[in-house]
Amino acid sequence: MAKELWKGNEAIAEAAIRAGCRCYFGYPITPQSEIPEYMSLHMPEAGGVFLQSESEIAAINMVYGASGAGARVMTSSSSPGISLKQEGISYMCGAELPGVIVNVMRGGPGLGTIQPAQGDYYQATRGGGNGDYRLIVFAPANIQEVVDLMQEAFELADKYRMPVMMLLDGMIGQMMEPVEWKRPALSPEDLPAKPWATTGTKGERRPNIINSLFINPDACNDHNRHLEEKYQRVIENEQRYEINDADEAEVLFVAYGTPARLARAAARLLGEEGIKAGVFRPITVWPYPYEALHEAASKESVRAVVTVEMSTGQMVDDVRIGVNGIKPVSFVGQAGGVIPTPREVADAARKALGR
Amino acid sequence: MAYNEIIVAGFGGQGVMSIGTTMAEAAMSQGLNVSWLPSYGPEMRGGTANCCVVIADSEIISPIVLEPSELIAMNQPSLDKFEPAVKPGGLILVNKSIVERGIRRDDVRAVYVPSLEIASELGNMRVANMVMLGAYIEATKQLKFETVINMLRHIFTGKKAHLVELNEIALQRGAACSSGL
């Protein structure tokens, strides 16, 4: 297939439609507004539903309703808007509803800035809403990967009956790169049936109930156990990561999304002066590929692990869990919409190596 | 190995973004790897605008250009801002029509393009950015004129077909500015 030049935000919207998604609810916010703009034109063309809601809160609850009614559905926003969606995300997890939530991250806290950042890592991987729940969180680093992962995001959401988050930063949303549409487009008719959905009984079954309320503590405990078992299956089966140039690496960078590309540029700079550097890139940040990272850090050549983020250091916690003390872990990053430069990243590696 | 890291910068409305996307589209159709990254936000609304384009025959590592191999400076603030960042041995294309000064560095090359005067001679001010693009293509030889012209044939069809020739001439006039390099 021929390659086409696509802007990240538009590519993710098109990829959703090609994944059989026929329902989008959202609210404008920079730097992701191209997603609702694209959907407003192309979702109706595909016979689907586009609706601009009155708030992000309403949007995620529309997602809740549409998902309950059996549709492949998504919403998108950027950091402050994702904060507003946390209530609905918690309810979706509690009620075991699938759906895809796109967060094109910008700088925070509060109104922050519209420039790219990764300050929502804790929120995405630890949960910004109430209760014991998890999201599968994909963190693509280029637009081809955005597109490739989108169909998988919907599939995993349906498979495990849980929301999946696509965690991008504003840079990936705004940039353009060539895209090849590798998978055939799905139509809603191709998708597996959802016998649990509230689509009307048609007189053929007892009523279905979509619910997150378990007023009896034992019942609520059982429900939590059930969810936890599901999350364990996700942990066992759905970890994704990529390792670049890690053979004989003295320093191992760990980064997701855009900073993984910066880390690779830094590895090049270091290579020019004879320092070998590798990059470990989690593609799922939940479930986090702890064992794979541990193994990469265990290599004898590795003397330092350096985490690179567009935040003041959040994923570094998971890196420490994965590395588990076998090698020193340090952090380099910038927050609030400032992007760390490959030179800064290379400097941090030299410092970590004691050079 | 070709690895061009380009910054195109100017005022909003000068066609800065479209110079970048045209380069990216052309590079992609020539089988090269490419990325295009815009500045975004309030600065786009009447202020300065810039985009980063990376064109390479190998994998593109980072789409962010901090030290461009080529700078297309469509206005003076852009030249002031990005001139110091250009790689030694790099190239600066200056929109001579509105930039009042020459470049200050002696370790980079410069091409001065009177884009507005040429566009005016051609009777359509909107082709000024194509003049700059022509100068870029001639100076770097990364992209082919025929690729861009083929793209123009796809964009301008029907009643607008006559614009293909106009843009082609604009590219050629721009190219002539770089012929002395």
Add this chain to the structure above:
Amino acid sequence: MAIVYQKTKGLTDAETHYCPGCTHGIIHKLVAESLEELGVLEKTVGIAPVGCSVFAYDYFNCDMLEAAHGRAPAVATGVKRVLPDHVVFTYQGDGDLAAIGTAEIVHAAMRGEKITTIFVNNAIYGMTGGQMAPTTLVGQRATTAPLGRDRNHAGSPIRMAEILATLDGAAYIERVTVISPSHIMKAKRAIKKAFELQMEGRGFTMIEVLSSCPTNWGLTPVNALNWLNENMIPVFPLGVFKDVTKEEV
């Protein structure tokens, strides 16, 4: 022997948790009977709120979703947009609809969502224990207004039927009550009409039902109905506030 009365198929056999004398049970029955009589139970999806009627999903004999507090109109929007041929209703109390969910109900009405909202207004938060609601009367005591609602401090009751009737997307808005058999029959007609207009695709429909809360008002069931009649109706007048079928003349 001839059957003179039969429980509606629109309700399950579950025993409700409502307090003695509470009128939620009557209102549930009116909704369920209407859906059954219209023959649409099998293609109805209901949305339960947070509040006293939080367990409504166990009582209505149709597919149900339990929504977050105040979000039922947004959830209903999601359902209806996916299943436009189905009947979709929300069942909400005054805290749910007129406080935390004000934005959702106003915008569902503004868009003319083809859903029916049953708005149960008893001027108090029941489930959480008698706190002040946006519809609590001035001077009425509540556990968060121990001296009675003070207009200068907490404002005056909000009249949602009147507010929503101003929106072009609203097709039918009526306020009813269930304090006597004749009122109950009138309420039933209103609810049924709202569902019919939804099925005709006319727009957003809402029936506000003035309801009693003997427990939190601290009154016997009968005195509660009398209190409602004497105190609530003057503030929340009964009647039709919007009817698109009357505007077509």
